[in-house]
Amino acid sequence: MGWLTKDQAVAEARRLKKHLERHGVKVSIELQRGAGDSGYWGHDWHRAEMSHHVVSRRSQGTTPLLFLVKKGRPDVPGPLCNGYMGFDGVYRIITMGLANHPGPGGPITVDGITIPRDDGRYYTWGTEFEGGLDDADWPPGFRAKMGAANAGIIDWLSERHGGRVTDDAHMEHSTWARPKGRKSDRRGYSRADGIAEIKAARRGTTPTVQEDDVTTKAQMDEINRWIENIHADIKETLPGLVADAVANYTTKSEKFSLFSLARFGYHAAAATNAALPGIAARVGAPVNTDTLAAALAEELAEKLEGSISSEVVKDAVRSVFADAANPQEA
Incomplete structure (x- = not known):
């Protein structure tokens, strides 16, 4: 299929919404065009998913950086992710197209698929989660929602690709980013932790995640x-x-x-x-x-x-x- 029209993108967003809701995730479809010169509403090349945190605190409100991930930064235009979850636990589907979330990285092989160098926008669905500064901002219930959201995304990807996508299609940002160390994972997460959280969501349990401060003053x-x-x-x-x-x-x-x-x-x-x-x-x-x-x-x-x-x-x-x-x- 390749690039999607607006109507096709809306239909695909609604399919994703159903998969997320099956895992108990509240969803809001707030579509905008993808990033880049193409300006397309969507495409069908997503094959893996990647988690990020926006570096915020719960005390700033329920969706403190939603405007940022939609609009972008002075040096990087938005959208900065395909999907976003605020502290309210609502997963917002922002674009079915290109999102400026992964940056330079790769090549890497995940779930049997090799993603070419610096082509992460085409092959990875990126989610920004509010938080990442304070352990208390991600209580077990919120961690479970992150895992449930990623499980729903992988189910949707698997449906799109004939059942060939597994939980191994999950990545944290450092899994992709090059040179190594350029980007950190979600606070306290490794790729293995993220996959464990997805599997726990399927079982209806909450995994234990190691805590680690990964936020710098520069960030x-x-x-x-x-x-x-x-x-x-x-x-x-x-x-x-x-x-x-x-x-x-x-x-x-x-x-x-x-x-x-x-x-x-x-x-x-x-x-x-x-x-x-x-x-x-x-x-x-x-x-x-x-x-x-x-x-x-x-x-x-x-x-x-x-x-x-x-x-x-x-x-x-x-x-x-x-x-x-x-x-x-x-």
Whole structure:
């Protein structure tokens, strides 16, 4: 089959979703195009799966670096993985196509298949798991969910390839990465640990995993820089979204002159900018969109000098944040 159209990618994502759900994993399909110049929605060359951790803490929220793995970094465009699991235990299917997750590595033979040098994106399904800084962030229940997710992925791969994929198709990042030592495995995991966890998921048990601190200060500094870039991007794009929402809502509900609509948009953007420090501080944490919308609506209504009710503004603002917080299945 080769490259997949959007419809084919959605159908394949739904098949993967069923396999994950058979192992008790909650799933959200949030598809985007694959990385690279091709921009295809998917392909059918995945033959193994690889686990990563994003180097985060549970105290940062349930999905602190979801935005990062979707959008990418300044030096590496997203998506940075095919699938992602947050501290909420939900597995998000992000792309069925190329993901910039493995980096240089190989060649390597796993499960009877040789993956060519530096071609990991084509042959490995990459999952980013939140965590990796604190042992307490991965209690036995979360470790079991990681194993269940990988078991579901391998079942899906096996179905795609005529039953020829086994649990030996699992890799940790250092299994692939070259030169050796360029990348670490998930905190406390080796490839053997990952495979044992998959087999335990099939038995309904939780394996014991050796603990080992693999995070460096350089990695944390890099993560912090990424987060700063994410916040900068939010500050640049969010005011425009709110302004558009206010303008679109008012044009549907009442008649206003173009001058008035332009004024609404300007003041909406200005008010949102004023509120952004509080918004940015909550990136990655659960957001109470009603509270956030009400706070913005009060300021917007005041700046709009009574020409539009706070309830209308609140509905418009709420719609923006609700869409951002609750992505729809493709």
